[in-house]
Amino acid sequence: MRTVALGVAAALVLAVSACTSEEPETFTGARLDQPYAAPTVELTDTDxxxxSLAADTDKPMTVVFFGYTHCPDLCPLVMNSLSAGLNRLDEDDREQVDMVFVTTDPERDDAAALRDYLDGFGDGYVGLTGDLDDIVAAGDPLHLYVNDGKRLPSGGYDLGGHSTYVLGIDEDDEAVVVWNQETSAVEFATDIHLLLSED
Structure with missing residues (x-):
């Protein structure tokens, strides 16, 4: 029995080693040669x-995603990958990163809805809401599309789409990197670590 247990343990070590060797060592996001200035417009957090994404993002890296809690597919996909990526960071790196989620559906995403949604992904995530015009104004300098949602006869909403990019804002209040919706947890973690290591 001991021999079998040792064999299983050895197999697990090899499997972990194989997974580790597959982690990318190069940057996979899109670095911005001309960074976007973080918007100064004030939104409202869940408290x-x-x-403001300009005035209140003081950590070396603030990861920003615009989405909404009723999104059936892409938002949870991106948020799952992002939260898993942040969980992969070591303690020192994680303390240097904030995660901000800006709703594109303020009519339904009040403070309580945002808080409940974000707490399902991780601790300490910042949720922002506000007037739709202000949210559109916050997305504009970041080149993020936010559509004016329309109520359907069925009672639901047609938001018509929104950008699914994730941006990284540095401590100089500039968005310096963009990730797309296909970025994996490993890629998020690797890129964020590399960005933090450059400071």
């Missing part, structure tokens, strides 16, 4: 306090 009811004003929050």
């Amino acid at each position: 009811g306090a004003p929050y």
Whole structure:
């Protein structure tokens, strides 16, 4: 029995080693040669306090995603990959990163809905809402498309789509990197670590 247990343990070590060797060592996001200035428009966080992506993002890296809690597919896909990527960071790296989720559906995403949604992905995520015009204004300098949602006769909403990019804002209040919806947890973690290591 001991021999079998040792064999299983050895197999697990080899499997972990194989997974580790597959992690990318190069940057997979898109670095911005001309960074986007973080918007100064004030939105509202889930505690009811004003929050600006320019004034209140003081950590070395703030990861920003625009989405909505009723999104059936792409938003949870991106958020799962992103939260799993943040969980892969070591403690030192993780303390240097904030995650901000900006709703594109403020009519339904009030503070309570945002808080409940984000707590399902991780601790300490910042959720922002506000007037739709302000949310559109916040997305514009980041080149993020936010569509004005329309109520359907069925009672649902047609948001018509929104950008599914994730941006990384540095401590100089500039978006310096963009990730697409296909970025994996490993790629998020690797890229964020590389960005933090450059400072």
